Amino acid sequence: MNDKLQFEVTAINSGARARAGRVTTSHGSFDTPAFMPVGTQGTVKALTQQMLEDAGASIILGNTYHLYLRPGYPTINQLGGLHRFISWERPILTDSGGFQVFSLNELRKLSEEGVAFQSHIDGSAHFLSPEKSMDIQAGLGSDIVMAFDECTPFPASREEALASLELTNRWARRSRQRLAELHENSAAAEAVGISIVNKTQALFGIIQGSTFLELREQSLAELVDIGFDGYAIGGLSVGEEKRSMFEVVSHIAPMMPEARPRYLMGVGTPEDIVEAVALGVDMFDCVMPTRNARNGQLFTSRGKLNIKNSRYKDDAQPIDDACRCAVCARYSRAYVRHLYMSGEILGSVLSSLHNVSFYLDMMKSMRQSIVLGTFIEFRDSFLSGLARGQD
Amino acid sequence: MNDKLQFEVTAINSGARARAGRVTTSHGSFDTPAFMPVGTQGTVKALTQQMLEDAGASIILGNTYHLYLRPGYPTINQLGGLHRFISWERPILTDSGGFQVFSLNELRKLSEEGVAFQSHIDGSAHFLSPEKSMDIQAGLGSDIVMAFDECTPFPASREEALASLELTNRWARRSRQRLAELHENSAAAEAVGISIVNKTQALFGIIQGSTFLELREQSLAELVDIGFDGYAIGGLSVGEEKRSMFEVVSHIAPMMPEARPRYLMGVGTPEDIVEAVALGVDMFDCVMPTRNARNGQLFTSRGKLNIKNSRYKDDAQPIDDACRCAVCARYSRAYVRHLYMSGEILGSVLSSLHNVSFYLDMMKSMRQSIVLGTFIEFRDSFLSGLARGQD
Numbered sequence A, B: 001m002n003d004k005l006q007f008e009v010t011a012i013n014s015g016a017r018a019r020a021g022r023v024t025t026s027h028g029s030f031d032t033p034a035f036m037p038v039g040t041q042g043t044v045k046a047l048t049q050q051m052l053e054d055a056g057a058s059i060i061l062g063n064t065y066h067l068y069l070r071p072g073y074p075t076i077n078q079l080g081g082l083h084r085f086i087s088w089e090r091p092i093l094t095d096s097g098g099f100q101v102f103s104l105n106e107l108r109k110l111s112e113e114g115v116a117f118q119s120h121i122d123g124s125a126h127f128l129s130p131e132k133s134m135d136i137q138a139g140l141g142s143d144i145v146m147a148f149d150e151c152t153p154f155p156a157s158r159e160e161a162l163a164s165l166e167l168t169n170r171w172a173r174r175s176r177q178r179l180a181e182l183h184e185n186s187a188a189a190e191a192v193g194i195s196i197v198n199k200t201q202a203l204f205g206i207i208q209g210s211t212f213l214e215l216r217e218q219s220l221a222e223l224v225d226i227g228f229d230g231y232a233i234g235g236l237s238v239g240e241e242k243r244s245m246f247e248v249v250s251h252i253a254p255m256m257p258e259a260r261p262r263y264l265m266g267v268g269t270p271e272d273i274v275e276a277v278a279l280g281v282d283m284f285d286c287v288m289p290t291r292n293a294r295n296g297q298l299f300t301s302r303g304k305l306n307i308k309n310s311r312y313k314d315d316a317q318p319i320d321d322a323c324r325c326a327v328c329a330r331y332s333r334a335y336v337r338h339l340y341m342s343g344e345i346l347g348s349v350l351s352s353l354h355n356v357s358f359y360l361d362m363m364k365s366m367r368q369s370i371v372l373g374t375f376i377e378f379r380d381s382f383l384s385g386l387a388r389g390q391d
Helices: A049-055 A064-069 A073-078 A082-086 A098-104 A130-140 A158-184 A186-191 A213-226 A242-255 A270-278 A288-294 A333-341 A345-372 A375-387 B049-055 B064-069 B073-078 B082-086 B098-104 B130-140 B158-184 B186-191 B213-226 B242-255 B270-278 B288-294 B333-341 B345-372 B375-387
Strands: A006-012 A019-025 A028-032 A034-039 A060-062 A092-094 A115-118 A125-128 A144-146 A202-207 A230-233 A262-264 A283-286 A297-300 A303-306 B006-012 B019-025 B028-032 B034-039 B060-062 B092-094 B115-118 B125-128 B144-146 B202-207 B230-233 B262-264 B283-286 B297-300 B303-306
Touching (some): A034 A288, A064 A125, A082 A092, A092 A130, A130 A144, A130 A158, A230 A242, A270 A345, A297 A345, A303 A375, A333 B082, B034 B288, B049 B345, B064 B098, B064 B125, B082 B092, B092 B130, B130 B144, B130 B158, B158 B213, B202 B213
Parallel strands (some): A034 A060, A092 A144, A262 A283, B060 B092
Antiparallel strands (some): B115 B125, B297 B303
């Protein structure tokens, strides 16, 4: 690849495989290990872009599937791309659309060419393929594009998992070819009605293979052979046991190219992220901080706190007295609980802001501890704090 | 009254009765004419306190009825009062609860003593009286307390309107007596389970009399006889014609004590507010900017804009290019429309922030024009801008 993205490892922790680094894109840099808040429909739910910037989000994720259906990539492309459309000048990663096609659509039809599916909004018929996913992501102009993959269902037999990863790898090759074509040949982009708003889009390949370690190795080897700017571990956090997930991550992460960012997709709890960082993973995304916030579940340094609990009715303390976020600086548990119980929008806003800040602060603490060589101590102390349990 | 509130008129426009001034409370000052965003349940819907401060809100309104039912005034009082509970250190006005009892409850029972009603949340039985309303508002510790009134239903016969205003005035006297008792006698507060968190609460009386001008005069005269820190025109914007409303306001506003703030309750559209300022009104509140925002209706200097309209799908312009709010500085109509159509919380947040900012900026422009002696020119130009109509 032609340096669509620079990745520099700045520190590796001696006791663990944890590493700190910096990824540079055409929309600036972000430090790793990084957590990417999920901006499904062009918005990290309930938060303004200003809040995200102030909380320290240096990269966010957009969902190709959702933005394709609404407002549509030609609209976003015509308005200058996703960065301009949502007014976010820092890096954006877009997923391939594959995961949502598989998780939101019962009536999909898979073929070598791609996936036919019906919109979950209005039932209209659509078709996604590696080429189409690249067209959309090129139209959006994200800084990191994900190859179109089949997220292998769980559980899967070895045979099924093998067939699935082989399909994913053929699609990865087609993804790479199509994205290069779009970038290098303006007529190709014109032909599908878009203009190229970001010529320096990096492309990540996605490792599949379910819980079969040798299939994970095979998937990775083939992807490395094709060559990507970064590599992601997909098909986890889809129903398998935690033990299986970490068996895969601990096996495959150390085999992933050292000079490229390693991204564990869709993970996870604070505990999961800390453990995966210890295994050498650099990037994460998850809807958990925002989704749980809207359900009244708040993350704290002493474990999860359910703000619906009546014990917080008169509680003048901040959500987490160890937290330095804008919510904890100003509001009490009693107020946030009142907002939640009253169904007020501000309850979702403040809860989401706190949870996203908690995740981002956790990543920052990890990065600092890796640089200082104290990651193991941070991990042990952080995890024992979480385990105290507040719910 | 003992100077619970200072009011200074700083400029009176020569061509109209419009006046600019400053009200000072124990939580600081606000300039008039002032618009008070409505914080029904201890939150101006969808906005953070930081957003309100940045948008220039210098006083907000809290609803006694809603806060009484949830989370309850003993809870708020115990946590230090409404200012501390919601983290808002600028002035707060609380209404008396009367309006909501009448508008949200079919099953209310009115007597000389007060009003029995059922909670709109869980059907539980409650009783509000002038004394109870003062107990609640003292517990909340707002800077401006409203006397407990009966909002005369519309339409009303002359007889009904007379009986209603006389009841309201007897309740006004009882309100004044009770609030003084609570402030002067700590045992009285203790006896109802509250502590006095704000000793310098001002009390406003509410003029009723429906659309009968001589009844409005009678109501005002009796209230002035009792003596209040400010006077409000109630019982308007409840279904009467616009013409009737302005007949009442233009008749009664000039008769209201010059040395006290004049407050027109529950009004209204930008046009209504500008006209009422021209008649000498100083204070306003209305749910319109926030409620309409959540329904996709945005205020602009060229009239209302319905963001649902498909014509805005690809519109890269800000909501109002003459607006200096944080939303117009950053986001396009196309993005706000996308958020609205996708049911995203951020759509409500940005729309509410824009609309509230529009109202606050309009008040600021009016204040400046009054001080400069150009209010008539401002009014004519502003109203003709609105009339261009964008919807």
